[in-house]
Structure formats: C-alpha cells, structure tokens
Amino acid sequence: MVTIKENSPFTPGNPVPIELFVGRVEQFKEIVRHVKQTEYGKQENVFLSGERGIGKSSLASYLRYYVEKEDxxxxxxxxxxxxxLEEFVRRIFEQILKEANKQTMFDKISGYFGKYIKQVDLFGISVSFNPPEADLKDxxxxxxxxxxxxxxxxxDDKKxxxxxxxxxxxxxxSPEFANWYKSFVDHVATHYTQFPLFLMPIGLPEIRDNLSRQQPSLMRIFRVIEIDKLSDKEVSEFIKKAFDKVNIEVEPESMDYMVLFSSGLPVLMHEIGDAVYWKNEDEVISQDDVMPGIIYAAERIGQKYLDPKVYRTIRSERYKSILRKLGEMPGSHFRKKDFESELNNEEKRTFDNFLTKMKQLGVIQSDIEGGRGAYKFVNELFPIYITMESRAQRRKLKE
Ligand SMILES: Nc1ncnc2c1ncn2[C@@H]1O[C@H](COP(=O)(O)OP(=O)(O)O)[C@@H](O)[C@H]1O
Ligand SMILES: [Mg+2]
Incomplete structure (x- = not known):
C-alpha cells in the first residue's frame, strides 16, 4: 500500500502549535502569577530571556493563547x-487594532486612532495603521x-x-529605548492607580545586560525569566506527540537517538523530527529511518549556522586545517591534550586562538564535567556536519 504523506507536524523555525507545546512548566506558572497581578490594576513587566532558538516566541505564543482565554x-x-521608537509604537498599536478587529471590538477602539487606519482588503478583515511621522512621534x-x-x-469586555x-x-x-521604557513605567506609577497592562519584552541574555548598563534602574522594573534547554523527557514527550498527531509510531531505540541528537534544543528536535518524518515511508519510525534523518538534519543545521558564521568567515588557512582535523575526530567531546597530538607545529601554535574563536562563535564550549582542557560541541549535530565537511574537503583536496 502506498501511504500518502500528510504535512509534517514539525515546525522548524516557527513557534510551535499549542497542542505540541511541551515543558516550561515553572516559567509558565511564574509568568501567569504576574499576569494575575495585572488583573488588580498593577502594571507588570516581565523580561523573557534566552538564546536563539531556545523557545522564547513559542512560550510567548502559548501564554498569549492562555491569557486570551482568561479574558x-x-x-x-x-x-x-x-x-x-516610532516604528516600535506603530507596530504595537497596529497589532492591538488587528486583535481588536478579530474580536469584534474594533468599533470601540478604532475611533481613537482616527483616519490613519486602513482596511487593507475588501472585507475589512485586515487592517493597517500608518499615521504620518509627526503623529507617531506624539x-x-x-x-x-x-x-x-x-x-x-x-x-467592560476585558480584564x-x-x-x-x-x-x-x-x-x-537605540539609546532612547531604555530611558523611554523607564519613563513610561514611572509615569504610569505616578499617574494612575489602575493600569491593567502586562508587558513582556523578549530578548537574548546579552540584551538584558545592555539594557541594565544603559539604564541600571530598568532592571529593577523587570522580572527576568530565563529559559534554557528542555529535558530529555520533554524532548521525548514532544517527539511522541508530534508523530502521534500523524499516526506514526516511534520505536524506543529510534526515540533514544532522536532525543540524544536533539541535545535538549527545541530547534534541533524540530529539524530532526522533520527530517526523519520525510525519510520515513511507513507507519513506524525504525532505526533505518533515523540515521539518514539525523544526517540530513545535521546538514541543514550546518548550512544555517556553521556555513555563514564559521566556514565563510574563517580566512586563516591554519584554522581551516585544524577545523578539518577536528572533523576527523570521532564524537562530540575532546581534550585539548589528546587533540593537540594530531596537529603539526604551526597548527599547535594557533590552537589556543582557534579554541577561543570557536567558543566565541558558539561552536564549542568548555566541558565542565570533563575537567581542565576538556571541550565539547554545543550540540550533537555540529560535529556531524563538521565531519561531513572535512570529508568533502579531503575529497576535493585529492582531486
Ligand atoms: N516548548 C516547546 N515545545 C515544542 N517546540 C518548541 C518549544 N519551544 C520552541 N519550540 C520549537 O523550537 C524552535 C525555536 O523556537 P522559537 O520559539 O522560535 O525560539 P526563539 O524565539 O527563542 O528563537 C521552533 O521550531 C519551535 O517550534
Ligand atoms: Mg523568537
């Protein structure tokens, strides 16, 4: 029987659909606690922080869904x-209008925005908000x-x-941003007793540090909530849910491999799941679907993250040859001492700089458990890609 594939349940690069969302239980509860405070009229500010691809937008979107049900x-x-700041506020008000429009509260709100609202399509379903620059400044x-x-x-309609x-x-x-935010919060605190607004800025951890440098008191305003890797259990729960959705069973060993190579990173579990989904031809994910899937995912991840910032930016021939040798080394962990013996004298001399550079680029990190001089790749897919690249380059060099 030929099975016709439905769409993949995986969404690499986009916030995860509500029904496949996993983990983040603690962070969710904590944020909801602060949202409850706004119900009593208190303006709250939560800064959601985490690395790229760790799941900030997905958590936000899950929260939005929940909070909407809470009126x-x-x-x-x-x-x-x-x-x-002008474009910043424009987008905020435009999005408020769009949401109000969906919920038929448009008539209530739109009057306030005046003539700069356009109904973009024939039926007035989508709206845009484009006032002139001077009004945006106001x-x-x-x-x-x-x-x-x-x-x-x-x-009357919403909490x-x-x-x-x-x-x-x-x-x-932009240097104005931190001050603008601080003034906003101060203004609200001194002028209004009831201001049921919850604001949740999202950014990388270093953004949080930037902001506190620019405006130290801003960090007293924010409650910072940080998200990190998922547990293996959560990754496995996600993969199971996703394949269940399309009625595909996952053999336990296959599951173990997909969990291992995901390294707790949401973005990887989607890439791997997606690749395995398309390689698979029947109703069961077995070992022979998984390995080609993982290799394919490694290729995609490598092309997205390693090509632009590693392969295309490294100019030093020495770095290139060290990287090639790194790709010939098995596994995702190494000790500086052991690997050094693979290098020639010139490579040895630049090796420390090479390691620093690779750390900066987010390719490797110190392996705390391995002790001094121990390193590991930041995830399990990078070394696969680096190995593939080394092989490809060796072949080219031989030609
Ligand atoms: N809690 C989660 N459960 C399932 N998938 C997730 C979860 N968090 C993130 N993802 C997936 O991981 C990828 C990156 O998530 P995203 O929310 O875009 O991260 P960020 O906003 O931090 O860059 C997306 O493909 C998304 O679908
Ligand atoms: Mg995001």
Missing part, C-alpha cells in the same frame, strides 16, 4: 529588525495616555491588556 486582550508584536511621547485610553475602552514585545534585540541598541 485579556492579548497581542504578540513581532519587532525583529525594528530600530526606532504617540511615542504620549504612550501612557494612549494605552490608558485603550484600557478604558476595553474595560486587561497583555502585550508581547517579541525580539527587542534591535530596538534595545
């Missing part, structure tokens, strides 16, 4: 690439009042407003 007007604003300055107006307009500021990495480089 908040909940909006997820994507701010990637935004560098000015919105930046009068942000507290504008939000207060919206809070008043929705107060409050929940805004996710997804990815403030760009805007946080």
């Amino acid at each position: 908040f007007l909940a909006v997820h604003v994507f701010l990637g690439g935004v560098t000015t 919105l930046v300055i009068n942000f507290p009042e504008s939000i207060k107006n919206i809070l008043d307009l929705i107060k 409050g407003l929940f805004i996710i500021l997804d990815d403030i990495n760009g805007i946080s480089n």
Whole structure:
C-alpha cells in the first residue's frame, strides 16, 4: 500500500502549535502569577530571556493563547529588525487594532486612532495603521495616555491588556529605548492607580545586560525569566506527540537517538523530527529511518549556522586545517591534550586562538564535567556536519 504523506507536524523555525507545546512548566506558572497581578490594576513587566532558538516566541505564543482565554486582550508584536521608537509604537498599536478587529471590538477602539487606519482588503478583515511621522512621534511621547485610553475602552469586555514585545534585540541598541521604557513605567506609577497592562519584552541574555548598563534602574522594573534547554523527557514527550498527531509510531531505540541528537534544543528536535518524518515511508519510525534523518538534519543545521558564521568567515588557512582535523575526530567531546597530538607545529601554535574563536562563535564550549582542557560541541549535530565537511574537503583536496 502506498501511504500518502500528510504535512509534517514539525515546525522548524516557527513557534510551535499549542497542542505540541511541551515543558516550561515553572516559567509558565511564574509568568501567569504576574499576569494575575495585572488583573488588580498593577502594571507588570516581565523580561523573557534566552538564546536563539531556545523557545522564547513559542512560550510567548502559548501564554498569549492562555491569557486570551482568561479574558485579556492579548497581542504578540513581532519587532525583529525594528530600530526606532516610532516604528516600535506603530507596530504595537497596529497589532492591538488587528486583535481588536478579530474580536469584534474594533468599533470601540478604532475611533481613537482616527483616519490613519486602513482596511487593507475588501472585507475589512485586515487592517493597517500608518499615521504620518509627526503623529507617531506624539504617540511615542504620549504612550501612557494612549494605552490608558485603550484600557478604558476595553474595560467592560476585558480584564486587561497583555502585550508581547517579541525580539527587542534591535530596538534595545537605540539609546532612547531604555530611558523611554523607564519613563513610561514611572509615569504610569505616578499617574494612575489602575493600569491593567502586562508587558513582556523578549530578548537574548546579552540584551538584558545592555539594557541594565544603559539604564541600571530598568532592571529593577523587570522580572527576568530565563529559559534554557528542555529535558530529555520533554524532548521525548514532544517527539511522541508530534508523530502521534500523524499516526506514526516511534520505536524506543529510534526515540533514544532522536532525543540524544536533539541535545535538549527545541530547534534541533524540530529539524530532526522533520527530517526523519520525510525519510520515513511507513507507519513506524525504525532505526533505518533515523540515521539518514539525523544526517540530513545535521546538514541543514550546518548550512544555517556553521556555513555563514564559521566556514565563510574563517580566512586563516591554519584554522581551516585544524577545523578539518577536528572533523576527523570521532564524537562530540575532546581534550585539548589528546587533540593537540594530531596537529603539526604551526597548527599547535594557533590552537589556543582557534579554541577561543570557536567558543566565541558558539561552536564549542568548555566541558565542565570533563575537567581542565576538556571541550565539547554545543550540540550533537555540529560535529556531524563538521565531519561531513572535512570529508568533502579531503575529497576535493585529492582531486
Ligand atoms: N516548548 C516547546 N515545545 C515544542 N517546540 C518548541 C518549544 N519551544 C520552541 N519550540 C520549537 O523550537 C524552535 C525555536 O523556537 P522559537 O520559539 O522560535 O525560539 P526563539 O524565539 O527563542 O528563537 C521552533 O521550531 C519551535 O517550534
Ligand atoms: Mg523568537
């Protein structure tokens, strides 16, 4: 029988659908506790921090879904690439309008925004908000009042407003941002007793440090919540749920491999799951589906992360030859001493610099458990890709 494949349940690169969301139990509970505080009129600020691909947007999107059911007007604003406060506030208000529009609260709110709202399509389902620059500047300055107006307009229908500021990495480089945020919070605290607004900026850990340098008191405002790797149990729960969704069974050994190579990283479990899904031809994921899938996933991950920042940026021939030798070494851990014996004298001399560089690039890290001089790759897929690259280059060198 020929089985026709449905769509893959995996979503590498996009926030995970609600029904496949796993883990983050503690962080979820803690954030919800703060959301409850806003119900009583207290303006709350949670900074959600974590590395790229660790699952910040997914957690945010899961929270939005939950908070919406709890009768908040909940909006997820994507701010990637935004560098000015004007565009920043424009996107916030546009997203509020879009959400209000979906929930038929549009008429209540839209009047407040005046003539700069456009109904983008024939049926008025999608809206855009594009006021001239001067008005945007006013919105930046009068942000507290504008939000207060919206809070008043929705107060009979909603407990409050929940805004996710997804990815403030760009805007946080602008020196005004930290001060603007601080003034906003201060203004609210001194002018209003009821301000049921929950704000959740999201950014990389280093953004948090930048902000606290620019405006030290900002960090007293934020409750910082950090997310890190998933446990193997959570990864396995996810993989099972995802394959269950398309009625495919996973053999225990296959599961072990997929969990191992995922290294607790959400982005890897999706890449691996997806690759294995497309390699598989029947209703069972067995060992012979898994290995080709993992290799394929390693290739994709390598092309996305290692090619641009490692292979295409390293100019030094010596670094290149060390990297090639690293690829010939089995496994994902190594000791400096052992590997050094594989190197010639010139390579040995630059080896320390090489290790520092690879750490900076996020390819390897110190292996604390292995003791001094022990290193490991940051995940299990990188060494596979580096091995594939070494082989390919050796072949080329021979030709
Ligand atoms: N809790 C989770 N459960 C299942 N998949 C997740 C979870 N968190 C993240 N993912 C998946 O991992 C990848 C990266 O997640 P994302 O939320 O975009 O990370 P970030 O915003 O931190 O860069 C996406 O493919 C997403 O679907
Ligand atoms: Mg994200």
